[in-house]
Amino acid sequence: MTLRPLLDPQLIYLEPAVRAYARGREILARFPQARQVEIDSHWRNPELYRAAAAAEDWLKLKRDVLVLGVKKGMTLRPNGRSADFIAPSSSNGCAMACSYCYVPRRKGYANPVSVFVNVDDIVRSLERHAARLGPKTEPNTVDPAAWVYDLGENGDLSVDATISRNVEDLVAAFRAIPNAKASFATKWVNRDLLAYEPQGRTRVRFSLMPAEMAKVVDIRTSPMAERIAAVNDFVAAGYEVHVNFSPVIVHEGWEAEWRRLFQEIDDVLTPAAKAQLKCEVIMLTHNEALHDVNLAWHPKGEDELWRPDLQERKVSEGGMVNLRYKVAWKRRWLDQLLGWMAQTMPYCTVRYAF
Template sequence: MTTPQELDLTTISPTRLWVPQHVMITRAAADLPHTAEIIRRCERAGVDDIRFLPGNALTGLRGASERETYASAKNTLAVVVAPPSALKPQPIPPSADWRIDLAKGCPAHCQYCYLAGSLQGPPVTRVYANIDDVLDGIRTHAGRGSVTRGTLERGNEGTTFEMSCYTDPLGIESVTGSLAAAISRVGAGEFGSDVQMRFTTKFDDVGELVTLDHGRRTRVRFSVNAAEVANRFEGGTARMPARLAALRAVAAAGYRVGLTIAPIMPIPGWREQYGALLDDVSGAVAGIGDLDLTAEIITHRFTPASKEVLLGWYPKTKLEMDEDLRSQKRSKFGGVKYVYPKQTMTEMREWFTEELERRLPAARLLYWT
C-alpha cells in the first residue's frame, strides 16, 4: 500500500470541478462553524455571489420557464440546517445499514438522475451546516443494523453508513469540506472502530482525500458505466478514464474501494462495451497491494414521477423510458417502477456475474438489482 506521503499529489488534479455561481446561506446556518469553512472554500474557488438570507426559506430560485429554473438551481449552493427529520438515520438496504445525509441535491446533469421525483422544488444543492448533528447519527446507530452488521457475507464491514443517497458528496467537496470532515472523524475512531462509511461518486477530485488519515474505515465507490451510456447521459461529471485514475489513487492511499456499475442498460453491443469497462477497471487496480474492491450492479429503472421530471429537465433526451418495453415492479407500499423484462434481466445478470469473476476476480459482488 502506498502511503499518502508517498503519493505524487501533483498528478492528482480533477478534470471536473463544480463551482456554484450563487451561494445562499440561511439564517439558521449563518453562525455555525462549518458554514465558515464552506464560505472559505467558496471564496477560494472564486465565488462572488455569497448571500446571507434574512430567514430560512430559499427564495428566488424559479425562472420564467422550467428550463430556467433548472439551470439556476443547478448553479446554486444553499447552506442550510438539516431538520430533525433528516438527522435520524434510515435503513438503506441493500447498500448499507444506515443512510446519513451530508447534503441533498447534485450539480451533475445525468439524464437518468435517480433524484428526480424524490426531491421537492427546484434541484438546488443543499449542504447541511450542522455537520456535528448529522454525524451524530453514526454514534447513535453504531452496532445496529442488519445489512452488514453481524452478517456472514459482509460482517467484516461493521456497521455501514451510506453518505451518498441524495447527493454526490465528492462533486461538491471542493466548496463544502463535509466529506473530508466525515472521513477524518470516522477514521480517527470517534464513532468506534467497528464502523465504516461509504459513498459513491462520478467525480475525480480526490487530491485532498488521499492526504487524510482515513483509518481504512471509508469505502470510496466510483459510479462507472459503458462508454456510450456515460458519454451520452452523464453530463457535468468526470469522464470514465478520470474516474478510474481516481479509483487507483484512493486505492493506493489505502482506502477500501468499490464500483457502482449503474445504471446498466442493454444498449447495442452491451456485452462488448461492459466487457471493455471491466477490463479498464482491471488495469486501473493492477498492482495495488491489499486491495479491497467491491461491486454493486444496478439496472436502469424509472417511475412515472421521475419520468415526468426528467422529461421536463431534458426534453430532448434519448434515454429509453418506454413503459411498453418494460415490466412493472411494485413496492410493498404500492409504488410502481418500470424495469427491464425478466428475460433481459436474466441475460444481463448471468453475463455480469460470469464476466466480473473472469475479468475482475478481485471484485466481490455485493448485490444485483
C-alpha cells in the same frame, strides 16, 4: 480559456441560523461574490422550484446556486445493500446532471447542492448510534466486521468537498469509531480526498458504466477512464474502494461495451486494488415524470432510458410511475452481465445485484 468549476455559486440561499455556525461562516466567506438570499427552510423554496422549471436553466441552476441549511432530523435508517445504515445526510442535491438520477424526483426536480452546516451534530449522532450497536458479531454482505454507514445517499460527497470541510470531518470521525466504516458513491474524481487519511475506515464506491453510454447520460461527471484510474490512487491513500456498475442500461450493442469496460478495469487496476475490489450491480429503473422533464432539456438520453419495448410500469409506494426492465428478461440480462464480468474480473466479489 479557463473553465468554470463544476459548482461556482453566484447565488446562495440560506437559512438565517446558518450564520451562527462556524462552518456556515466559512462557506459564506469562501464565496464573497455570491448574492445571499435568506429563506425560511432549505427544503421549501418555491422561487428555486420555479427556476428549475425552465429547461434552459437546468445546468446553470446546478452550477450557480448553493443552498445552506441546518440539519434538523438525525434519523438513521436500516439499509442492508450499500450499507447497514443510511446516515443523516450532510448534504443533498448534486451539481452533476445524470439523466437517470432518482434524487430530483423527491425535490420537485430542483436539485442544486444543499449543504448542512451543523456537521458536528451529525458526527455525534453517528458516534452514539455505533456505540449503542457495539461490535458487529455476524458478517454480512455489506461488511464482515464493521457497521457501514452510507453518508451520501442523496448527493455526491466528492463534489461537496469542493464547498466545505464537512467531508473531511466525517472521514476523520470514522477513524475514531472502531466498529464502523463510512461509505459513499461518487462519479466525480476529487483528488483532494487523497489527503484525508481514512486509514481504511471509509469506503469509496466509484460508479462505472461503459464510456459510450456515459457520454449520453452521465452529464457533468468525471470521464470513465479517470474514475477507473483513480481507484488505484484511492486504495494507495488508505481508502477501501469498491465499484458500482450502475445503472446497467440494456440496448443494442451493450455486450461489446460492457466487455470493453471490464477489460479496461482489469488492465488498469493494480494488484492491491484488485485484491480488495467488490462491486454492486444495479439495473436501470426510470421514472415517467423524470422522462417528461428530460425531454425538455436532454432528449437524446431518453432514446436509451425510455424503452417501453423492454420495460414495464411499476407504481412505487409513493405513487410514482416507474419503468423497469420486464421481469422475465431482467434476470436473464443480469446473469449475462455477471457472466461477462466473471470471465474478465474473477477476483471481483459481487456484494449484491438486482
